[in-house]
Amino acid sequence: MVMPPPSGPPLRVVLLLVAGLLSLGPHAAFAQVEPDTSTVEKDVERSLEDLDAEDVDPTPLVELLEELAANPLDVNTASAEDLALIPALGPALALAIVRHRQTSGLFGSLPELQRVPGITEAIYQAARPYLTIGASLPAREQRPSPYPPAPSLRDIFSGLRFEAIQRVTRRLDLGRGFDDDTTRTTYLGSPERLYTRLQARYRRQVSLNLTLEKDPGEVFEWNPDTRTYGYDHIAGHVALADFGRLERLIVGDFEAAFGQGVVLWRSFAQGKGRDTVRPLTRFGAGLRPYGSTEENxxxxxxxxxxxxxxxxxxxxxxxxxxxxxxxxxxxxTTGLTETGLVSSFGTTGLHRTPTELARKDALLETLVGGDLTLTLGPARVGVTGYHATFDRTIVPGDAPYQRFAFRGDEAAMIGINGLLPAGALTLFGEVARDPDGDVGGLGGVNARFHRDAEAVILARVFPRDFTSLHGFAFGERNGRTQNETGYYLGLRVRPYPRWTVSAFVDQYRFPWLRFGVPMPSSGYEALLLVEHRPRSWLSWYVQARTETRDTGTEVLDAGDRPLDALTRQTRQSLRLHGDYAFSRTLRLRARLELVRHRKADRPTSDHGVLLFQDVRWLPRSWLQLDARLAFFDTDSFDARVFAYENDLLYTFSVPAFSGRGQRAYVLLRLQPGRTLTVQAKYAVTRFEDVTSVGSGLDETPGNRLREIRLQIRWRL
Structure with missing residues (x-):
């Protein structure tokens, strides 16, 4: 697919920008109410809007925040680990809430949380949607029991709540992978994505879950030979929580996240983004039941x-x-076989072609592990370890960059982590060691200088021969806990009541080669974010971001022979975003984003621009309509732009755009009763001056891509 040279945004784009920005002006006659945007949507967008979903699937985070909003935590019984899951709190404030509860008694109302040192009104308002207080509250002076009471079977059966979700999505313009041509490789299954979830819950103490999913192109069949039982992906569990001394019991699928993620973190974790301070100080939630669609x-x-x-x-x-x-x-001769060695792990979870299907469930892992966590006054110290065996030997390729990749049929790791609040400071860190004696870790300090000023400093050292298969520690390559050292400084300040300034600087180095980078390399990244909320119905922010890093290239020697070398590439972006509520029923959002990408060995830079206008309309309490019209114009894929979109419940969408074109979608939500919610989304992307879109089996003739999504949720 050949992209035409850009000629700048068309006139209609400029007019849309002017209209969108003018809509942010003062209209006192209308704008006297709070925007209806939920805290969940804001938290999800803040975490995901700059995320490349090809690197990591954030679906578990989306489901977690939706679950917390639907089933808020009781501030008088929730553990520090659970409270730390709330984006506005984090580990230090979660521990402070628990300590206050133990020393001063139970909270009589949610606003009393502001008596806890460090919890400002802004933090309280951001955390409020995820919190509640139990119906029967003992006297305020009464000290809470250290162990939550276990419910009776009668209470469980009488209070059990059921939820069923059925979702169908489909591309209307199909790629050549869905052709009927039998002379070449095509997808084995239909183009629909099917999702079914059945769940029964009693408060937060009992959970029974079954999740089923089929990706587009996967076959829907019952075939034990390929371990396909209708849906391609099946996840389920039976879980208990807060039954006296039994804090958690899970039979089936589960996540495990401890410490800072160096040893063990099988869950989603946020990396660098608009929240420049709190995500850096992690507080593993321990063991949690799993019921999402991420397959790895x-x-x-x-x-x-x-x-x-x-x-x-x-x-x-x-x-x-x-x-x-x-x-x-x-x-x-071909190298491919049904028996033999493992050259790489699968990461996509897709099984659409015979080759992809041959990778499915090809490796058996048996793992045992544990964690011991001690609370020593305000401090937490934990020791985590595991041992895993595989039924096949893992032997990566012999390319130079793979020299220190994991190999063998056994893996083990043990480490110690700690978190120590000390006044305005919170120290945190984790150090781990593998059986070969390789040591890696990270450490940092979170400092609260004032109620409205917070900073974090973090250093990480993951040697080239340090391999944590199940770790997911913070880093430039977030979650790839190997071959990286770096230093991060983040800052968040509220110089005035309605102004917030956030920034970070991250310097990193890769001691060994990486894919596409033929020698050790380095880079740095920085962000500056200024947010202003002059009225309850009006907010805007400006964000500037830059990253410079080494990448691989080729140069010619004196004899015109190609040699591997490094060159510097820089990606910069500038974003202006505004959010305005005309009334309780109508909200507008507008964004302009400019991107510049340059490589040192090229004479010119690539540029990109994104402009969109959002509308949210709630004509009735049971009806909500979201719509967007977006324009994008980029010189290349390197200058691509991202835009978070509203989507169906428990799903997310952060499409990346390159080339020149328009994107529009309409999302409809109907809630005719308390038990039934129906959602539908139609989206279309149109590219200019192209005859096909995509590549490989996803190459689609024409210049547009259309998709429809439907979902029904029934709660009883």
């Missing part, structure tokens, strides 16, 4: 956490599940 980052088996004393928690888990992998036999 979870365990399957038995897991439990027991409170030996109020200050000592012991977790143990065992998992046995099959993973996707590419098999290779060096003794065969």
């Amino acid at each position: 980052r979870f365990f399957r088996g038995l897991a439990a956490t027991v409170r030996l004393t109020p200050d000592v928690a012991l977790s143990g888990f065992a998992s046995r599940r099959r993973l996707d992998a590419t098999l290779f036999d060096p003794d065969t």
Whole structure:
């Protein structure tokens, strides 16, 4: 597909920008109410809007925030680990809430949270949608029990709540992978994405879940030979929580996240973004039931956490599940075989073609592990470890950049993590060691200089031969806990009541080669964000971001022979975003984003521009309509632009745009009763001056891509 040279945004784009920005002007006759945008939407967008979904699937985060909003945490019984899941709080404030509860008694109302040191009115308002207080509250002076009471079977059966979700999505313009041509490779299945979830819950203490999904192109069939039982992906669990000393018991699929993620973090974790301080100080939630659609980052088996004393928690888990992998036999001509060695792990979860289907469940992993966490006054100290075995030997390729990749049929890791609040400071860190004696870790300090000023400093050291298969620590390559060192400084200040300034600087280095980078390399990234909320119905922000890093290239020597070398590339972006509420029923949003990408070995830079206008309309309490019209114009894929979109419940969409064109969508939500919610989304992307879109089996003739999504949720 050949892209035409850009000629700048057309006149209609400029007119749309002017109209959108003018709509942010003062209209006192209308704008006297709070925008209806939910906190969940804001938190999800803040976390995901700059995320490349090809690197990591954030679906579990979306589902977690929706779950917290639907089932708020009781501030008088929730653990520090659960409270730390709320984006506005984080570890230090979560521990402060628990300490206040233990020393001063139970909270009589949610506003009393502002008595906890460090919780400002802004933090309280941001955390409020995720919190509640139990119906029967003891006297305020009464000290809470260290162990939450277990519900009776009668209470469970009488209070059980059921939820069923059915979702269907489909591209209307299909790629050549769905052709009927039998002479070449095509997708085995239909173009629909199917999703079914059945769940029964009693408060936050009992959870039964079954999640089923089929991706577009995957076959829907019952075939035990390929371990396909109708849907391609099946996840389920039975879980108990807060049953006296039994803090958690999970049978089935589960996540495990401890410490700072160096040893073990099979869950989603936020990296660098608009929140420049709080995501850096992690506080692993421990063991949690899993029921999402991400097909790689979870365990399957038995897991439990027991409170030996109020200050000592012991977790143990065992998992046995099959993973996707590419098999290779060096003794065969083609190399591909059903028996042999593993050259790489599968990461996409897609099984649409015979080649992809051959990777499905090709590797069996058996893992046992545990964690011991001690609460020593305000401090937390934990020891985490695991041992895993594989039924095949893992032998990566012999390319130079793969020299230090994991190889063998056993993996193990042990580490110690700690978190120490000390007045205005919170120290945190984790150090881990593998069986070969390789040591890696990170450490940092979070400092609260004032109620409205906070900073974090973090350093990480992950040597080239340090391999944490199940870790997901913070880094430039967020989650790839190997071959990286770096220093991060983040700052968040409220110089005036309605102004917030955030910034970060991250300097990093890769001690060994990477894919596409033929020698050790380095880079740095910085962000500056200024947010202003002059009225309850009006807010805007300006964000500037830049990143410079080494990338691979070729140069010619004196004899015109190509040599591998490094060159510098820089990507810069500037964003202006505004949010305006005319009334409780009508809200507008507008954004302009400019991108510049340049490589040192090229004479010119590539540019990109994104402009969109959003409308949210609520004509009735049971009806909500979201719509967007967006224009994009980029010189290349390197100058691509991202835009978070509103989507169906428990889903997300952050499409990347390159080339020149328009994007529009309409999202309709109907709630005719308390138990039924129906959603539908129609989206279309049109590209200018092209005859096809995409590549490979996804190459689609024409210049447009259309998609429709439908979802029904029934709650009882």
